[in-house]
Each structure stands twice: as C-alpha cells, then as structure tokens.
Amino acid sequence: EAQVTQNPRYLITVTGKKLTVTCSQNMNHEYMSWYRQDPGLGLRQIYYSMNVEVTDKGDVPEGYKVSRKEKRNFPLILESPSPNQTSLYFCASSPPPSGSPSYEQYFGPGTRLTVT
Amino acid sequence: AQTVTQSQPEMSVQEAETVTLSCTYDTSENNYYLFWYKQPPSRQMILVIRQEAYKQQNATENRFSVNFQKAAKSFSLKISDSQLGDTAMYFCAFMTNSGYALNFGKGTSLLVTP
Numbered sequence: 001e002a003q004v005t006q007n008p009r010y011l012i013t014v015t016g017k018k019l020t021v022t023c024s025q026n027m028n029h030e031y032m033s034w035y036r037q038d039p040g041l042g043l044r045q046i047y048y049s050m051n052v053e054v055t056d057k058g059d060v061p062e063g064y065k066v067s068r069k070e071k072r073n074f075p076l077i078l079e080s081p082s083p084n085q086t087s088l089y090f091c092a093s094s095p096p097p098s099g100s101p102s103y104e105q106y107f108g109p110g111t112r113l114t115v116t
Numbered sequence: 117a118q119t120v121t122q123s124q125p126e127m128s129v130q131e132a133e134t135v136t137l138s139c140t141y142d143t144s145e146n147n148y149y150l151f152w153y154k155q156p157p158s159r160q161m162i163l164v165i166r167q168e169a170y171k172q173q174n175a176t177e178n179r180f181s182v183n184f185q186k187a188a189k190s191f192s193l194k195i196s197d198s199q200l201g202d203t204a205m206y207f208c209a210f211m212t213n214s215g216y217a218l219n220f221g222k223g224t225s226l227l228v229t230p
Contacts, residue, residue, distance in 0.1 A: 033218075035218075035220075040222055041222060042221055042222040042223055043161075043207065043209075043218070043220040044220070045217045045218070045219075050216070058217060059217075088159065090161060092218075094215065096215050097149060097211070097213060097214075097215035103149065103215070104151070104163045104166060105218060107160070107161035109160060110159045110160070110161075
C-alpha cells in the first residue's frame with residue numbers, strides 16, 4: 001500500500017529535550033515536506049526536500065532541522081523544543097508536478113506534539 | 117509570495133443540500149495548481165479535488181465540483197447532496213509549477229446536520 005508513515009503519532013515532552021519525528025514514504029517520491037498545523041492558521045511549510053541531500057527552508061523553519069540521507073526518509077529534528085512548537089505536524093511526499101497528470105501530495109497521518 | 121484566503125471560518129448545511137465554500141488566492145504566476153483538501157476529525161489530510169490553472173474546464177469528482185475563475189483568482193468548492201460524512205475542515209491550497217510547497221488557506225469548518 002502506498003503510504004507516508006510518521007512516528008510517533010503523539011508525543012508529550014519538556015522544554016529543551018531534543019526529539020526527532022520520523023517520516024518515511026514507500027512511493028519513491030523525490031519531493032518531501034514538513035508542515036505544521038495550528039488553529040486558525042492552516043498548514044504552514046517548515047522545510048522541504050527535492051531529493052537526497054537537497055533541503056531548503058519553508059515559511060516557518062526557525063527551531064527545526066531536517067536531513068535527507070535516503071530518498072524514503074525525511075526526519076524532523078527539534079534540537080531544543082519550546083512550548084510555541086506545540087502543534088500538529090504533517091509530513092508529505094510527492095513526485096515533481098511536471099508530467100504528472102494526477103499530481104498530488106501524499107500526507108502522513110500527523111504527529112501531535114505537546115511541549116510543556 | 118502566494119496567499120490563499122478562505123473567508124468563511126465556519127459553515128453549516130443540511131443533509132442532501134448543496135453548499136459552496138469560497139477561496140481566493142493571489143499570485144503573479146500563470147501556471148499553477150489548486151487543491152481542496154478535507155480534514156475529518158481523524159486529522160488525515162484527504163485530497164478532494166484538484167485543478168490545473170491551464171485547464172479551462174472546471175474539475176469534478178462525484179458530488180464535488182469547483183468553480184475556477186482564473187481572472188478573478190477564485191476557486192470555490194461546491195458539495196452537492198451533502199452527507200453527514202462531509203463534516204470536516206476544508207482547506208484550499210495553491211501550488212506553483214515548481215511543486216515545492218502547498219500554500220494553504222486557514223480553513224473552513226463545515227458541519228452537515230441531519
């Protein structure tokens with residue numbers, strides 16, 4: 001089954017304790033992204049990757065790191081989490097849109113993070 | 117930067133009725149993609165319908181259709197014969213031809229009542 005998986009699905013942590021949210025896709029997609037969703041703000045892109053070892057900042061990258069060492073994995077790293085990073089996080093993957101008549105981004109199930 | 121505006125934070129419709137959700141966007145690009153996503157209480161992001169800007173014909177998926185007005189930069193979603201399972205948050209999203217990012221509106225919470 002084609003899918004994007006995220007782990008953990010729920011996480012409660014304390015300020016300053018480093019954490020990693022994993023993301024993996026089995027569709028051989030080049031593009032991967034991380035978004036955060038906050039009430040009243042919709043989804044905002046944190047980081048994206050166009051392929052292995054190629055990453056760039058999205059709209060809200062402060063306080064986050066990413067890496068893309070393998071095509072299928074795109075972990076999100078919070079080196080020193082703070083309460084304002086409490087949010088719902090989504091990973092997504094997609095092929096490049098050109099030449100893809102049925103283009104879409106495939107989303108993971110989401111990770112609910114609470115930082116106290 | 118592209119912006120997406122959904123002017124209706126909440127809407128309600130009775131079962132079997134038709135409802136239209138509004139979306140406007142701002143861009144200087146000529147080629148782009150537009151999407152409507154549904155987010156039910158499970159929080160999963162589900163693609164409802166997509167529209168390529170170069171296509172003049174409005175997209176349709178079963179009970180869901182769009183009214184795409186490129187000159188007006190408007191992309192509304194019409195849900196016909198509303199069902200209780202349509203209750204969800206609906207997000208309008210824009211993407212340039214590069215495919216790097218989806219720009220989302222703030223969402224419209226739709227409640228379908230019996």
